[in-house]
Amino acid sequence: MAKGKLADSNLIADATLSGGVWHADYGLAQLQTDRDYIGSPARCLDRTDLAKTRFRIAWSEPRVVDMLVLLFHTMSLSAKYRVETLDEDLATVLGDTGWLNVTPSIYDPTDLEFLAENFFSGTVTQGEIDLYPRHLWAPIEPALAFGLDVFLDDSSAGAGHLDIGGAWAVASWSPEINFERGHDLVVLGRDVVDETPSGRRIGEERPPQREQTLSYSMLTDAEARRFIDASMRARSTRTVLFAPDTDDPAALIREAFPATFSRLPGARFTYPGLHQSGFALKEILA
Incomplete structure (x- = not known):
């Protein structure tokens, strides 16, 4: 069990965002504002092309980062992500999460009826995931970084666009002793x-x-x-x-x-x- 993580400052606010191919009116700058996550997202019109759905977060001075959070995204249950932590030259990779599922498995097969739609994957069903807004919480190895490369792969979902309502890069904080049980x-x-x-x-x-x-x-x-x-x-x-x-x-x-x-x-x-x-x-x- 990880300790509760609090973040009240978004390091993306003073970053430079680039890369990929994003909508002319709904570009990467939309990730830096929290005025309207759903109505004004960053939008990639072709989610099948990994070269278009990626983006880079870069800072002029190093930042301690331990988590990336993508808010109100529209990625499907089959989507994957990858985050690389970058050094000063923005070419040397300090850390790499590898490809991970945006929606990982949460069920053991013994918890499910045999041949249920999620019996083999162990993920939530489409009906379950639609109960809540979709947010990706991506912990990364803490590092003093000059940038992050973010890769999104939702190509298996077929043609269509991909939205991200907002993005947070944070140095989260936790007291040494976790919050009390009974929250x-x-x-x-x-x-x-x-x-x-x-x-x-x-x-x-x-x-x-x-x-x-x-x-x-x-x-x-x-x-x-x-x-x-x-x-x-x-x-x-x-x-x-x-x-x-x-x-x-x-x-x-x-x-x-x-x-x-x-x-x-x-x-x-x-x-x-x-x-x-x-x-x-x-x-x-x-």
Whole structure:
């Protein structure tokens, strides 16, 4: 089990993006804004060509990076990705994830009915993946890098375009002691419901929204202060990312999402190593 990872700063904000072939009006610059992930994505019109679906993230100064997150993507269940970490010359590869499944296997065959549609692959079904917005959480070996090369392979899905709503390259942060067990994940209904004079309930359906509440109780002075810094930086309106366990792909689908703080992190100072903090995250839906 990996420790929960928090990110409140996106290193892509001051990067240069290049490579591939992207839509003239929906280019790679769309990855650097969080104003409208779904309505203004970066779009590649030909997902069958790996030379077109790739892109590069480059910085003028080195950055410590340990995770890439692609938000609100439209890649299929059969898609794969690869991330290379680059040195100063942007040609020397410092690290390489190799080709990995965007949607990895999460089921053991014993958990499934024989010859179910996902019996051999162990992945979620199309119906299951459509329950949630699609986000790719890609941990990489921590490195002091000048760039990342990102390769996307969705060619097996056939002709069509590929969208990425937003991209985050982060140096995620985790206290030495993980969050307390018993964290809450709730689904908030957003349907607008009315009742007719006859008693029939009618409604306008809207996508549900997830909210997650976590607490920490064994923090050092520096760790408690780091949570306060996150409050000052992200406030109540800016995007933050939190992944409870990047080693558990089933949990990532359901528990990791772009969010804003619905309850800002503070700190209760007691004794060094025993300070406390907590926060709540409300999902960004678009």
